Amino acid sequence: MAAAGEPHSSLYDTIVVGAGIQGSFTAYHLAKRGRDTLLLEQFPLPHSRGSSHGQSRIIRHAYAQEHYTQMMAESYGLWEQLEAEAGAPLYRQTGLLVLAANTNPEFQRFCQTLAQHHIPSELFTAESLRGRFPGIRPYCGEAGVSDRTAGVLYADRALRAVQDGFRRCGGALRDSEQVTDIQPGVVVTVTTSGGVYQAKSLVITAGPWANKLLAPLGLQLPLQTLRINVCYWKEKVPGAYGVSAHFPCFLAICDPHHIYGLPSNEYPGLVKICYHSGSPADPEERDRPPEASGLPDIQVLQDFVSKYLPGLVPEPAVVEHCMYTNTPDEDFVLDRHPKFSNIVIGAGFSGHGFKLAPVVGKLLCQLSVGEEPSYTMEPFGIRRFPALPPAAL
Numbered sequence: 001m002a003a004a005g006e007p008h009s010s011l012y013d014t015i016v017v018g019a020g021i022q023g024s025f026t027a028y029h030l031a032k033r034g035r036d037t038l039l040l041e042q043f044p045l046p047h048s049r050g051s052s053h054g055q056s057r058i059i060r061h062a063y064a065q066e067h068y069t070q071m072m073a074e075s076y077g078l079w080e081q082l083e084a085e086a087g088a089p090l091y092r093q094t095g096l097l098v099l100a101a102n103t104n105p106e107f108q109r110f111c112q113t114l115a116q117h118h119i120p121s122e123l124f125t126a127e128s129l130r131g132r133f134p135g136i137r138p139y140c141g142e143a144g145v146s147d148r149t150a151g152v153l154y155a156d157r158a159l160r161a162v163q164d165g166f167r168r169c170g171g172a173l174r175d176s177e178q179v180t181d182i183q184p185g186v187v188v189t190v191t192t193s194g195g196v197y198q199a200k201s202l203v204i205t206a207g208p209w210a211n212k213l214l215a216p217l218g219l220q221l222p223l224q225t226l227r228i229n230v231c232y233w234k235e236k237v238p239g240a241y242g243v244s245a246h247f248p249c250f251l252a253i254c255d256p257h258h259i260y261g262l263p264s265n266e267y268p269g270l271v272k273i274c275y276h277s278g279s280p281a282d283p284e285e286r287d288r289p290p291e292a293s294g295l296p297d298i299q300v301l302q303d304f305v306s307k308y309l310p311g312l313v314p315e316p317a318v319v320e321h322c323m324y325t326n327t328p329d330e331d332f333v334l335d336r337h338p339k340f341s342n343i344v345i346g347a348g349f350s351g352h353g354f355k356l357a358p359v360v361g362k363l364l365c366q367l368s369v370g371e372e373p374s375y376t377m378e379p380f381g382i383r384r385f386p387a388l389p390p391a392a393l
């Protein structure tokens with residue numbers, strides 16, 4: 001292998017830009033198939049500047065959109081396989097409770113998808129919720145549906161495991177190398193802060209930096225990058241909302257944005273509860289306070305916690321930060337560049353892509369080797385966005 005700064009003497013089969021969970025899983029699948037693969041990451045690993053860091057993520061079959069529930073069947077199997085390879089637990093089953101007014105159409109779609117796919121689940125009324133989950137104070141007319149298969153993924157550990165798996169299959173991972181130029185062609189030439197590399201195909205999985213890399217390639221996707229406040233709330237009685245007390249993950253369908261939570265586990269005595277939106281932010285200046293008055297997300301969460309979860313102190317005890325990269329419909333972008341077919345793009349994971357990364361990585365791998373993808377790619381195509389500047393294509 002060439003040292004940093006020297007040109008690689010041979011041609012890679014594929015270069016993957018961005019070692020978040022999506023790029024790392026793509027590289028893992030490519031290397032497993034024996035492809036000579038280089039995974040490039042701009043920051044030293046591990047880092048907390050993108051979207052894949054932190055202790056925990058929700059994993060669930062439950063989705064209002066059937067295409068994700070379908071993909072999750074395979075994703076669970078691939079997570080198990082990675083767990084066996086890593087020899088360390090990567091997730092813990094806790095169950096998930098979806099909460100909403102029983103007339104809510106999105107809630108009804110969750111119920112339908114769970115039933116159609118025979119996912120073990122249970123329906124709750126406000127009364128039965130109160131009986132089963134004394135830590136929750138449901139309002140009149142509220143309903144719940146559980147997904148018993150859901151749980152928590154240990155995110156940092158999972159990211160490390162997939163990168164280790166990639167290396168074990170012979171893949172090359174170079175961190176602290178920022179991609180600064182991409183020259184398309186039958187052979188793609190990639191220049192980084194540390195060297196120049198060539199490959200037959202390229203996969204761009206750059207998280208909130210996606211549009212920055214795509215601009216010189218004549219493409220701008222309708223992506224919005226948001227700074228998310230990841231809030232942890234103190235239990236009045238330690239463990240009352242914990243995994244050992246069988247408190248589940250939850251997703252409360254609220255207007256305009258959902259609120260979700262994970263039982264206390266990673267930080268003893270603290271429950272993670274977040275707002276499924278944030279303030280627009282450039283990933284280069286993520287923590288700069290927004291100029292106009294930002295989203296009142298923490299206030300909304302405080303109101304929710306005081307009304308709904310009486311066993312928690314209604315003020316966040318710890319706040320961490322993470323980035324969402326949202327598409328207008330919150331479906332992912334998994335497609336080839338419209339002009340350069342050997343450049344594949346994975347972007348816009350809209351705050352729900354971690355659990356699906358094993359399948360996303362497989363699909364991006366299939367696209368880059370020219371194989372028919374295993375799922376319908378209709379929801380994920382670039383052409384669904386009507387406002388793409390035609391000059392770009």
Ligand SMILES: Cc1cc2nc3c(=O)[nH]c(=O)nc-3n(C[C@H](O)[C@H](O)[C@H](O)COP(=O)(O)OP(=O)(O)OC[C@H]3O[C@@H](n4cnc5c(N)ncnc54)[C@H](O)[C@@H]3O)c2cc1C
Nearest residue numbers: 018020021022042050051052058179207322349353354355
């Ligand atoms: C607060 C929060 C909660 C979430 N909760 C859940 C959940 O419960 N369940 C779930 O399934 N999903 C969840 N998600 C979503 C999930 O974490 C993301 O969808 C996923 O991490 C996106 O991964 P990514 O690889 O696309 O992006 P990233 O992790 O940002 O990776 C992109 C990488 O590309 C690198 N890069 C960018 N530009 C360059 C360059 N020029 N050269 C080299 N490298 C470059 C970046 O440094 C970065 O490491 C959550 C996200 C957040 C923020």
Ligand SMILES: O=C(O)[C@@H]1CCCCN1
Nearest residue numbers: 058059260276351352353
């Ligand atoms: O992907 C998930 O399961 C969660 C749901 C709520 C928003 C954040 N992501």
